[in-house]
Amino acid sequence: MNNLNMLVDKLVVASRRQYRQPEEGVVWPESFPVDAWAFSPEWLSLYGTPIYETLDLPTQQKLSFYETVNFFSLNVHGEKHLVESLTSFLYRESLKEYTPYLHHFVDEENKHMMYFGGFCGRYAKGLYPERSFKVSRTYLPGEEEFLAFAQILIFEEIVDQYNTNMAKDGRLPQVVRDINDLHHREEARHLAFGRAVVEQLYRTYLGQWSAECIEGVRSQLQGFLLQTWKNFYNPSIYKDSGIADPWTVALMAWDHPAAKERRRKITGHALTTLNSIGLFAPNSLEV
């Protein structure tokens, strides 16, 4: 039995032991406070930009509420794609050893969507729309699986840093902390699995891919990384917070050095596995 098979067995046992019904784990208050931080202010997309300093406290806190709605919305959209990919991989010959854990992975992601979507449905007007769609294409052997798991890993590594921070932030209402904490605890298993699978797939297929294919993989992941980050600067957040000219604000915030630095730090950590397998040199990607 190789290391990855042992990890799969271990993760299956952990998922069974910590199994919970989707209704468990979060106590939903009747309403959500308007005069509270819903998102750690230092992690807001506008924090550190000139416009943030012009906002009064109620507007900053309103912004933090809509950033939470956006963060939870993009988690739902990301996890919908993740579940779509993982279910299409169930019982696929090349991934059959992982199938026992993929069932738990899909089950847990479904529950996460219920927490995130539950918040947006209860306290806001629902999810913000997903600002992109998948364009179909053909793949070389192993390319589809590798790209799917690598994208899942990038996405989860980024959001997990937000989850870890928000779960511990005593300024945030308990319901927000609990959702972030639940997600972080189960993501720890998904991340361990994802890192191992990405390494394994890369080792398996690297020799079969041409230099052009590897460059295509790099380019696709670079695009995915930027796409993931751009979702954090959704103009609907600013519009709903009452900030004027939300589309210009979104562009300004994206280009601001403080925001770039925040993305650079978080991305540096998120790409550890992809750097270690040799796909990217550290700090080589645009963010």
Next chain:
Amino acid sequence: MDRETAHTRLREWILRHGKSIDEATLTDETPIMEKRVITSLQLMDLILLIESMRSASLQQEQIAPGSFRNMTAILDNFFSEALAA
């Protein structure tokens, strides 16, 4: 914003940001997504441009491949009301 102004700004944006396309090749019927003139990543910037030109956010149902097939589809889907007004 009227359809003609929207058409001009849209065409300028695609020529500036699109891949492997020049003024002579780009028509209102060029399938910009299918031919990968616009990538998935650029689609997000295109949505931002359309929203800013309309001063309104797009709904989930509007963000679908058919709405962005070519310039005619974009203008029909997002700027036809402005034309009628």
